[in-house]
Amino acid sequence: MFSLAYGLWKYIFNKTEFHVLILGVDKAGKTTLLEKIKSIYLKGEGLTPDRIVPTVGLNIGRIEDANAKLVFWDLGGQVGLRTIWEKYYQEAHAIIYVIDAAAASSFEDAKSALEKVLRHEDLKGAPLLIFANKQDLPGVITDEELARYLQLKELDERPYKFQAVSAYDGRGIKSGIDWVVEQMERSKRTEVLRARAGLTGQI
Ligand SMILES: Nc1nc2c(ncn2[C@@H]2O[C@H](COP(=O)(O)OP(=O)(O)OP(=O)(O)O)[C@@H](O)[C@H]2O)c(=O)[nH]1
Numbered sequence: 001m002f003s004l005a006y007g008l009w010k011y012i013f014n015k016t017e018f019h020v021l022i023l024g025v026d027k028a029g030k031t032t033l034l035e036k037i038k039s040i041y042l043k044g045e046g047l048t049p050d051r052i053v054p055t056v057g058l059n060i061g062r063i064e065d066a067n068a069k070l071v072f073w074d075l076g077g078q079v080g081l082r083t084i085w086e087k088y089y090q091e092a093h094a095i096i097y098v099i100d101a102a103a104a105s106s107f108e109d110a111k112s113a114l115e116k117v118l119r120h121e122d123l124k125g126a127p128l129l130i131f132a133n134k135q136d137l138p139g140v141i142t143d144e145e146l147a148r149y150l151q152l153k154e155l156d157e158r159p160y161k162f163q164a165v166s167a168y169d170g171r172g173i174k175s176g177i178d179w180v181v182e183q184m185e186r187s188k189r190t191e192v193l194r195a196r197a198g199l200t201g202q203i
């Protein structure tokens with residue numbers, strides 16, 4: 001009886017856990033964003049930009065919002081480290097792709113790396129949030145301009161959104177996260193990952 005009641009309690013009150021993969025070329029601002037996300041959602045935790053170094057391994061961040069637990073995986077974007085990205089694809093519910101909107105010289109690299117990500121079978125149907133980062137800098141391009149520049153046909157195969165953000169002042173981050181949570185909650189891919197894990201509401 002107790003286990004039945006406990007099972008029901010867990011079913012009702014346990015929040016779904018989602019895995020969000022943060023990708024993008026080196027210096028796009030992924031780790032700075034992750035630390036800003038932590039400081040927004042965990043009230044005060046999170047490193048300041050001056051303490052962040054280029055990522056070689058994996059940074060993990062965990063937050064909770066009203067309905068969901070989110071686990072962020074932030075990987076290194078240097079060319080030699082991008083082969084590691086695909087090891088995380090199968091388990092990811094969604095992708096946040098970060099672009100330095102102030103560095104026109106990085107756009108081509110960012111575009112071709114994103115094309116490769118979107119072509120990968122293991123990410124089929126995963127919602128994609130594209131952050132046009134560094135909006136606090138002069139001369140940045142907007143999220144709409146970035147969308148026009150990228151023009152990827154692979155985008156049509158999944159829910160996607162462009163969002164202007166700054167990992168320094170935090171603008172745009174919360175509405176981006178709200179969007180990605182909503183997408184993951186209703187995503188067919190979430191059902192597939194859940195079925196694979198063989199657990200209800202536990203992936
Ligand atoms: N002005 C400004 N600078 C930023 C912003 N986000 C990141 N930066 C700076 O951009 C540089 C790279 O930031 P990182 O967070 O290390 O970039 P990354 O994408 O994690 O880089 P890798 O780990 O090498 O892949 C650092 O000097 C950051 O302080 C932002 O929103 N505004």
Ligand SMILES: [Mg+2]
Pocket residue numbers: 030031032053054055074075076077
């Ligand atoms: Mg990093």
